[in-house]
Amino acid sequence: MTQPLLETDGLAVRFGGHVAVDAVTCSFHAGELTAIVGPNGAGKTTYFNLISGQITATAGRVRLMGEDITRAGIAERCKKGIGRAFQLTNLFPDLSVLENVRLVIQAKQNKGFSLFSMADSHTEITMAAMAILERVRLDPWKDQTAAELSHGNQRKLEVALLIALDPMVYMFDEPTAGMSVDEAPVVLDLIAELKAETNRTILLVEHKMDVIRTLADRIIVLHNGALVADGPPAEVMASDIVQEAYMGRELEDV
C-alpha cells in the first residue's frame, strides 16, 4: 500500500485528568475523504486541533508524508501542507473578498509553493483569485469586505481561502453549519470537486448524515476520545457499536 499522506500514531491529549483524545492510531490516504463522527464531546475537534497544531499532543505522533510534525506549530504545519478551513477570525474582515484570496495566494507564492509560482504579477494573482471566487460563486461579492458578507458567503470565502492555499490535507469542520438550504449545496459540491480532482486527503468533522452519505469514502468514529470504528460508511453506520452505543440516535435525529 502507498504511504499515507497523514498518520496519527497513538495520538493523545489529556486536559488535567481528562483524556480528550485517547491513543488514536489512524492513516489517511490521497484521494480519500474521511468523515470523523461521534457524539458531542467525543474528541473530534480536539483530534482536529492535534492534527492542525492548535494544541500539542501529550503522547503519540502526527506524521505528514512520513515526516514527524508532532512538535511543529500551526504555521509550520500549514506551510508543510495541512490546511484547515479558515474560521471567521482568520479572515481579514476589513479587506475585500478579492484581497483576502489574493493575500493567501501571495503568501503561498512567497513560501515557494508551486501552484501559483507562474503568477508573478499583480494581474496574474488577481486572475488566479478571481478564478477561485468564480468556483465558489463569490465573484459577485468580490469588492465587498469579508465583514459585510452573509454567514453563508463567509463560509464560502473560508473554502476559497483553503483552495488558494491548496494544502495536501484539507480539513473541514462542519463546513455547512449555519448555512441555508440554498447555500449548503455549493460548498458540498466544491468539496466533492476537490475530492474528485486532487490527490489530497480530506478530513471532515460532520454531524449531518446526508452530508456524510454524499461525500464520505470512509467514516471513523470517536467515542470518549478513542477510535471505536473505522470503515466504509454503510458498514460503519450499520455496525452494532455505532447503532447501539451512541451514534444511531444522534445521527437519526439530524
Ligand SMILES: Nc1ncnc2c1ncn2[C@@H]1O[C@H](COP(=O)(O)OP(=O)(O)OP(=O)(O)O)[C@@H](O)[C@H]1O
Ligand atoms: N482546552 C480544553 N480544556 C479542557 N477540556 C477540554 C478542552 N478542549 C476540549 N476539552 C474536553 O475534551 C472533550 C472533547 O471535546 P471536543 O470538543 O473535542 O469534542 P467534540 O467531539 O468535538 O464535540 P462536539 O461535537 O460537541 O463539538 C470534551 O469533554 C471537552 O470538554
